[in-house]
Amino acid sequence: MGRIAVIGAGMGAMAAAARLAVAGHQVAVYERTETYGGALRRFERDGFAFDTGPGLLPLPAVWRDLFVKTGKEPLEACVELVQVDPAARHVFADGTEAVLPNASRAGAVSALDDALGAGAGERWGDFLVRAREAWDRTRRPLLEEPLWADWRVLAEREPYPSVPHKRLLRTRRAATLAEVGAWELRDPRLAALLESHALAYGLDPRTAPAAAAVLPYLDHAFGTWYVRGGMRELARAVHERCVARRVAFHFGAEVSGVLEKDGRAAGVELADGTVVEADTVVGVAPWRSGGASEVYGADAVAPAGEAGVPGRVVVCLALRGGRPAGTAHRTVVHAQDRDAELALFGPGLPPERPTVHVNRPDDPALRPDDGHESVVLTATVPSQAHHDWSAPGAADAFADRMVAAAERAVPGLHERVLWREVRTPLHTRQETGAEFGGVPAPALAAAEGRLLRPANSTAVPGLFGVGGWSHPGGGLPHAGMSGALVAGLIVEGPEFRGSQ
Template identity: 40%
Template sequence: MARVIVVGAGLGGLSAAARLGALGHQVTVLEQAEQIGGKLGLLRREGFGFDTGPSLLTLPAVYRDLFLKTGQPLEDVLALVPLDPACHYRFPGGLEWDMPGSGPAGVSRAWAEALGPRAGQDWAAFHRRAAGIWDLTRDPFLESPLDGMRTLLGLARNPADIRTVAPWLSLRGLGRQYLQAPEQRMFLDRYATYTGSDPRRAPAALATVPFVEHAFGSWYVPGGLWQLGAAVADRATSHGVKILTSSPVEQVIASPQVEGVRLESGETLPADVVVSGVEAAHLYRDLLPGAEGKGGRRALAKASPSLSGFVMLLALRGRTPGLRHHTVLFPTDYDAEFDHVFGTGKQAGKPSPVPDPTVYISAPDDPALRPDDDHEAWFVLVNAPRHAPDAGMDWDAPGLAESYAHKILGRMAERGLDVRDRLLWNEIRTPADLERNTRSTGGAIYGSSSNGARSAFLRPANRSPVPGLFLVGGSSHPGGGLPLVGLSAAIVADLIGPA
């Protein structure tokens, strides 16, 4: 039995703790905040409830595996409800389109009905290519520890496989090979943002993101997706895991083998193994500031940070006819959005709030999240540059958050969703708030982005260079999003092994 300390009670840390507890280890989870969940949070106010992080679950098999290997099946603990339609999209040319939750054939039919038979055929062909990429990359890139460039060289033994994955091609480039309609190309581009990335630079392998969503469905947990984190925490404690909140870690002690952690209170806790569920940049910069973290800092310096998000939690009076669970309102110029977020193109070196952003709205028709049937709780998110005062992007600048929120509400009105006269209150959360709440650098949602052909190999490995130190969560391999976070925990549990 190893003494294991998990730093951070986000879903990655909690999932690793549950798996390691079930394997017989003595596990303690240390969380700096007052509540668990990390980015998978909940806000309740005046009868309204909001998921403050992810609002849907894809690839639920990852969490079914977690619960089966630690006790009762997932469905015995949580209700999973499929979303159909999964999302409503409004495009700048006027097209409104519901993405069905009825599988890949249903998505192709929906495109054909909206844009004609060619669009349906194009999407079906694209989905077949994405399925091929998924089959080739799932095991070596998602379910196994990354073995550097040797992982890619393993594919190179078969030229047909390397052509399928096309590591030299961007997601946008792949879309242009298959999709003629601008609405379909814009729709595909958005999937790069699921990893905090720019579709012009993210690899074609991200075609697996829409493949997973369409092949395995989009799922919701009545009462809020935050309950997934609570259920994983309950499973962990059932195996003897201790979860301590309001317990910020100041340092991981290693010389060179891991010896334990020191809390900000000054208390030192010994450990044989430390699993870090915090952002990798925070780990290597702040918790391992000495020589032990030098290699990690050097690797992260080569990676491109992910985008952040500007959030509004809207408490609304009245109901919206025909409102879907998810709605996406696209802008006229998507490239301008990515330039503002990443400081590229005309915004080179000058990231700034997007004047005309894509607006994402999560508004579950869930009685548990509103005071009564005559109200709605909306989570509104737009892509945003990270908080970086030294680089000129200061989200704490007086009046900036309020004026930007006002602008977004105006953009929503221009695109057919004017809720300004129904607004009871609005709670704003900026990238600076996200940084303070989760200690993610600049509020980067996913740590490193997937920008660049080598991005997967720049993401911090699950086994660190420090003996006994492992990484889980969205900023480590295999990446961000609920499915990949769960896979990172499974990889780490396998690396550590049974007691």
């Protein structure tokens, strides 16, 4: 079988590497940093530990499939998966709170009726039924198959079955997620609940297509999961599976270019001048090693400009005092001024009072003892392309605003802080190589193809793209799917059409 060079040790790249090694290929991974996992990192200090990337795992079946296909030990034998219940507590702008159960439509309907008033739950439940239809229409072409050559079909068709809305003597259907919230949910708190799923992925609900309804549906239908010991444990398990399948890892090995011979990929060149020959190259964002048109061709989905992709600020809080019994694992504190917050997508201004996700896992592995608590705050922000996160005081000033927002859900939070660590898009850039520290969103249909990602195959024979900047986009489940698609294309060839 062939020699395969994989650029980067992110989750999608490792998923591809493990599958390719099992297929009999000789696989070597070249990672410019000193560890694996891409954005799935951990910060540790004084007995505290924090997930600085994704804090929860949607759609764990993707990673279960990887472990089934690459060895005898299932995922649950390598990590402990815990279903998070409740799925989330929401604190809305007016102070109203709703606690939503995990993966229960009836439970969500009841909880929203109790919290927001009769009828609110029914409207959300009806929305979830329509979101399921959008999911059924797009799941296979967007997640389980290589990107269609006729990708414009996906770009032009809106899969979400919007409810007809009469406006100014005209009947219209929602084209954006914001219109779904305003016209179908008809409650600013339900609209905030809907939009928070898009915002968490760096999507502007005013321009995100109605097809983004699949994002809340994903959590609802498949549940929200946590990996005991921290999400970094998933990266550890995948890395160990790769090593067990004799994938070779080279850390501190930055790839400076892809070699070509006779019109096809022939290996990689490292920053220190070392040349590594290979029959196939798998790269994260392969256009970074050459012009996009040369990599993909004129009729392909072009790489989205990374400068326009928002990033995240993560605040790790070491707290004195134990975690109160009954505390929700995840709380979403919604912004009190929606329009001001969405300015992050225009002028690129960090919000004064952002929507903040508060993760408070009940996990002894993340704290020194039961008299302390490890908490992570996350907010979507402009990337380094639009806001200078290296400016003196910029990171701490925004972290102060995040803590102030989180205090609406955690009274007295500021007084409990022993110390904190603030991480900005600059850290994301260092850890993942993203040009401005942006975090890619999942691929979505409609919107004229703006939210599709370049195909895993390229115009250069033997060169493939994997990970969040390639099909099917960002997110932990999507990374695993990306790895499966790349492996299928290499092992079975261009005729590969996805798992059945």
